[in-house]
Amino acid sequence: MIFYDAPVSGNTYKVRLLLRQLAIPHQVVRIDLLKGEARTDEFRRINPFGRVPFIVDGDFSLGESNAILLHLARGSRLLPDDARLQALIQQWMFFEQNQLELAIGIPLIQQKIGGPQSTIDYYRPRAISGLKVLERHLATRTFLVGESYSVADISLFAYTHRAPQAGHSLEEQPSVREWIARVRGQRDFIEFE
Numbered sequence: 495m496i497f498y499d500a501p502v503s504g505n506t507y508k509v510r511l512l513l514r515q516l517a518i519p520h521q522v523v524r525i526d527l528l529k530g531e532a533r534t535d536e537f538r539r540i541n542p543f544g545r546v547p548f549i550v551d552g553d554f555s556l557g558e559s560n561a562i563l564l565h566l567a568r569g570s571r572l573l574p575d576d577a578r579l580q581a582l583i584q585q586w587m588f589f590e591q592n593q594l595e596l597a598i599g600i601p602l603i604q605q606k607i608g609g610p611q612s613t614i615d616y617y618r619p620r621a622i623s624g625l626k627v628l629e630r631h632l633a634t635r636t637f638l639v640g641e642s643y644s645v646a647d648i649s650l651f652a653y654t655h656r657a658p659q660a661g662h663s664l665e666e667q668p669s670v671r672e673w674i675a676r677v678r679g680q681r682d683f684i685e686f687e
């Protein structure tokens with residue numbers, strides 16, 4: 495299996511973490527996003543989305559970080575068989591894409607490259623409301639679903655733990671901070687570079 499990876503991306507970090515924790519053999523192809531390597535005709539012939547992460551396994555290829563996590567985790571300890579637990583895991587992964595990925599990810603990049611404050615301000619209410627939902631949910635739970643670590647935790651961890659660098663201190667989210675520490679304590683955990 496080939497994994498198209500870019501170290502700067504939180505979405506690719508999700509897949510890097512899962513590949514390590516499930517010890518799935520793979521080959522890495524690094525894409526330099528800052529040089530525009532995801533936008534070349536050559537890359538788009540392999541991956542019509544022109545984005546990473548992306549995997550190619552023989553004649554099967556797949557984009558979207560959360561779809562990749564769900565596919566690769568099938569049958570493993572990170573994705574329970576129970577249909578309702580799976581539905582709840584998917585619920586949180588859809589929430590991540592809708593409420594947190596861009597709302598934290600875009601300001602994160604803007605802070606890094608010194609982008610306009612207006613972009614950061616635009617995403618702020620969405621990020622804050624997403625973090626509040628997460629705090630309320632985690633106040634009475636160890637992990638997002640079923641009291642055990644799953645792909646939902648990997649998915650939401652990637653951008654949530656970078657919230658302070660995107661301008662959200664997490665001071666008002668103690669349960670989120672404790673959950674972040676629990677995710678970091680998982681076997682074969684690796685940091686987002």
Ligand SMILES: N[C@@H](CCC(=O)N[C@@H](CS)C(=O)NCC(=O)O)C(=O)O
Nearest residue numbers: 503505527532545546547558559560
């Ligand atoms: N929703 C997608 C988003 C993928 C995405 O936007 N990837 C960014 C990096 S985080 C990318 O490849 N951008 C292409 C570019 O900047 O040229 C996912 O979860 O995988």
